[in-house]
Amino acid sequence: MESSIALTGDCGNRIECNGLGGATPSTLAQFTLHHGHKDFSSYGVSLVDGFNLPMTVTPHEGKGVCPVVGCKANLLATCPEKLQLRSMGGHGHVVGCKSGCEAFGTDELCCRNHYNSPQTCRASTFSDFFKHACPSTSTYAHDSPSLMHECSSPRELKVIFCH
Template sequence: MGMSVTPHEGRSNCPVLACRKDLTQTCPGELQVRAAAGGGVAACKSGCLAFGTDELCCHNTYNSPATYRPSKYSDFFKSECPQAFTYAHDNPSLTHQCSASCELKVIFCH
């Protein structure tokens, strides 16, 4: 199921962030969350959630654009969903464009 986060009623320049692909179809095995019933892939976790390391979670010495680098997991998400943020320092210029308050719509697509 795809989704988007879209600005709605606000005075800011918030970007639309979207991923229209069903990532359960292509999720790397180590990131897969299995459904209880039927055992199919129900979701795809981040590398941080799957492994909890400082490097994948952008913690401690990795908590800056100078020290943090994308991982094979963030690269997977970026290749599948180019408009989405895939790690903490993915695109700092976009995160600052949405400084004014605005209401956001989360839209799930199928």
């Protein structure tokens, strides 16, 4: 039986990815932790590489405005057919929802070459599908405004996998 874990988010059957991303499509939590004179953290959830599971980041005990971000919706049930990643060689259950870039590989959808700038990289109908369901996520490479949220002195950041 084929495992859906091996199809999405997997690091080649290793526990740690060693700096590489997991197999796409995958929901991605992003963190930047700063310590020093001013302690703060930036965090966000990205669907730029597609979606494989609902996830939120919930900060606690922050001194600033610390929103809950991410995607509580299970997009596997509503993923457009052209973006679906299915188990069992394409004949099983939907286990991931690809980005437009992964599904079609065009420079425009991947925001590369001529399209690799905030002026030329634009939302697509595919990134709009993700944004409509999960507005507090990044859905394409130059999504703006930046959806990385800054929170001063968070004591704890919780990553919650929803179902």
